[in-house]
Amino acid sequence: MAKPVFDDELMGIAFDPRLARKAFAFIKPHKGRLALAICTVLATSGIGLIDPQLWRLAIDDGIGKSDVAFLTKVALAYMVVFGVRWLVQSFQAIVVQRLGQGVLHDMRHTVFSHLQNLPLGFFDKREIGRIIARLTSDVDAVNDLLTSNTLSIVTDVAMIFAIVVILVRTNLQLALITLSLVPVMVIATSLFRAKVRLAYRDVRRKVATVTASVAENVSGVRVVKSFSREGENLKRFKQVNQENRQAVLHAAKLQAIFIPVIAVLTACGLCAVWWYGGLRVIAGVLTLGVLVEFVRYMNQFYAPIRDLSTLYQTMQGAMAGAERIFEILDTKSEITDKPDAVQIPPIVGDVDFNHVDFAYGDTPILNDVCFSVKAGETIALVGPTGAGKTTIINLLGRQYDIKSGSITIDGHDVRDVTMESLRRQMGVVLQDAFLFPGSIKENIRYGRLDATDQEVVSAAQAVGIDEFIRELPAGYDTDVREGGSKLSSGQKQLVSFARALLADPRILILDEATSSVDTQTEILIQEALKTLLKGRTSFVIAHRLSTITEADQILVIDGGRLVESGTHSQLMKHDGLYRKLHDMQFNYALAVAEEEPAAS
């Protein structure tokens, strides 16, 4: 079962002003909303500050002076003040949420769009789950920094400042007593918080492991069942689950200590204020109303202090999230359109590779590959696994950029034209047919979004899948489900054929596309392909040499080099690698046939 290393995912990092500035760029378009949000939050807090004043007035001037009329006025004022707060808060709730959600959507959109334009190499090295986390939890963490943390800093600082001013002006000694507790509170909070944070980081790590275990077991459930691994997997999962439980309990224990400690500290403050203030009231130098006012301010005072002492740590988490998001955003799509890139005119189909070198990172993949293809030719790429066949095809669609040399289509260097116009005229059918969730119709239409239903059906007919689709419960509207588990891989492949056909590409690429189609279906497809290939340049990768003997040109690739090229008969004559591969395959078939002497 998965034993993932999640540490790098969960490390909080120190506040980095450069990173923060980059993150804050996301809030720029929402400046107006942010300002509005700050105003409403300040207003709500400000209204809270009126409350102790009203209490003092009520106790000292209303009750103390037995003035019922004045008391009634104070009570009415109280109603009005809180009526206003009601309205402001309703407004605030919407403004703040809209701000947060807007920023979130922007970030998701930016990251997702950027991902779409990253080269394939980026995805080869990363697992899907981690990328999903960038678009969900990391984005959430950064949003917290940008919106709620920002709002709380502004209001907390404003509140603390306002209360200190009021307290000092009302009674200096009592103010000093109240303030004396602040450093203790700050130190206790930040110390505890640091520990609690570490504990929760551990919890998240353990939760992530649990999630990974569940995800893997769900994705691979067919294998799990085939091998009757249920018992063993449950045993291992219990272990992971147990570790998660212990981590949660450890964090809970710290939290359970922290809360009472803060409560006791606050009680000490209250005790001191009531005692000293009480003595002053007894001595007649302080009114009861002022004392009550003080106590009420104290209650409002410690909360922002606690907030601010934990802010730094909250921010660390957000910074880590921001760093991971910018890791994606700062990955330049190495492959970009040149500023003066032009649309490639309708492709005729001449393709030239001129001394192409290509390296994947530091690993050289292709070495000095040269060949030239005339429009309408069918080119077969042959060679052992890892020889570089798929790479050549990927380079043609400019999924990667070459190191040196050039690739031209109809004389246009692929780097001089827009990728969109280039790829739109190329059709690719991959080895693993991937269908998106949705109906079969939608999947075929993916090839050309504005195709009519009739065109979709024609494409399906051309590849011989129409009849099968019509027999499905909902015909063309049948949902292929996630991964298309109701369709056999041969059927999925046929759907992906129809998809490619509908796109009516000028250059067609078949990457091992027929390997999982049964013989009869393959024959159907071969027939369909013959008409399809007519008038288009096409590249075919196939292990089964029997399928490619009719190619106009066979390119034999080995170790990143083009070792042979020519027609089937030329290559057979040449007695090189192709001949060797061919004989091996054919002899094998012969050997089997020989075991059955009566065959044919």
Added chain:
Amino acid sequence: MHTIRRLLVFAGRYWQWLLLTSVCLITLAALELVGPQLIRLIVDDALKGGHSHMLAYYCLGIVALAVVTGIFTFGQQYLTEFTAQKTIYDIRNTLFDHIQRLSFSYHDEAETGQLISRATSDVQALSRFLGHGITHVVGDTLVFLGVLVICLKMNWHLALVALATSPILAVAVFKFGGKIRPLYTAAQNQRGDMTTAIQQNLMGIRVVKAFARENHEIEKFDKQSIGLLERNMEAAVVSARYMPFMDFLTAAAVTLILWYGGVQVINKVLTIGALLAFNAYLGMLIGRVRMAGWIVNMTQNAVAAADRVFEILDTHPESHVKDGTKRLTDCKGGVEFRNVSFSYSDGSKVLRNINLEVQPGEMVAFVGPTGSGKSTVINLLPRFYDVTDGAILVDGVDIRDYKLKSLRQSIGIVAQETFLFGDTAKENIAYGKPDAELEDVIEAAKSANIHDFIEGLPEGYETHIGERGVNVSGGQKQRISIARALLMNPPILIMDDSTSSVDTETEALIQNALVSLMESRTTFVIAQRISTIQRADKIVVLDKGRIVETGTHQELLANGGIYKDIYYLQFEKGEHSAESSATDV
């Protein structure tokens, strides 16, 4: 309510801990009621009543109370979490086990993303609820009742006035709960949908790029993302309508206390200390009311999450039919399909009246066009689906009478689509036999011609492969999964298209290894190439769910049926290349 009761049944196993937690909760509620009395004593007794010498004691009382409360708070919080985690641990294990025991048909229908989110984030929501929610529900109710009793005893006039707004408040809280619940569910679902959308996009990124559909994908994603924004805003609008209103109602109650209580103090019916105590008690109520909104949310969320979790748990595990009782040991490998028909749950008929007898050690090849039912036939044997009609017998016994585990352990499967787990190469090969010795693993790897590749990895057999490990090509994956099946040394072997994505050289190597391997076991093969199938003892030609031909290679050729057509089509091509090579030489 029903859902919560089911949840509590899970927690009920730890009733001793629940009891202890309750003791702490009750004590805490009682302690909380003491605080305002201290304030009353300070003001009325020490400040106004002339007992100024008592002031210091009362003040110290505040600290002492906080200390005692602290101790109980710790006990209560820790115990609650302890019980909650025990419960969640159980729920998680149950769910994990249940999911892996659900039938193939269930997994065909279910979306992986949704299933994962239920087993993780929904359970997480339950964990929060059991850890904090229940405590609040119980503790807050106790404090609420305590405050009510004390206030009524202290001054029932004032108490009634202060509580005048409560009925409206109660209605608001209730209505709020009812309105916000579906909105939170919708938001959660939308989040799940969005995650699924991202996952699908990333899985199909090659297709996206091949068709230059980036902008189309961005548009699709934006719809999801904006959908989430909208769902959250809908919830925010409802919150904005209710939450501040509830706050206002509590503020109104404070005003009433201040005004009516103040008048009573002026009329000497009430002491000023009692008024302050009253207000402190009301403060507790305010806290509870604010919490109530949050608790209602949390409870609603938890109930929604629990519903989703229970929905899975309520789905019958595999096959609806009970596990058999017989252990399949020393399986000889005789298999019989007796009048087998199969339809999917939606009624589409896949297999009709399949009759087939296979002797131990025989090799059976299934041939037929795409969608003819080949994969279904072999999925029925390990009971991934159960036959709709008829029966399948292994060694003369209906497979439904065997213990499922023993049946599957006797069957080795090399599936068409290989799945590697995020673990070491060794663990992946030893998947069906976790306690296998390394030598045996190496042996299997050698037979599958993957040993050299694994040896060449940075850490050999300990190298992590799969999603987050070293990249493994399709052909290598295939060979690992062949090694995985070989290690099991199963009496019955099923291979679905197993060699299609391996290159010529490797295919020849694997085929050679497999020839000797198949000798001693019953083998079912689905392969596209006739050359692979030719040496089968029995070739079964399927078309539209029926067996149209059965026999050996020669028999079928002599028959002159579909098989002959397929064979000649394939052979012609082979001959074509043989001819050309002959003439070329």
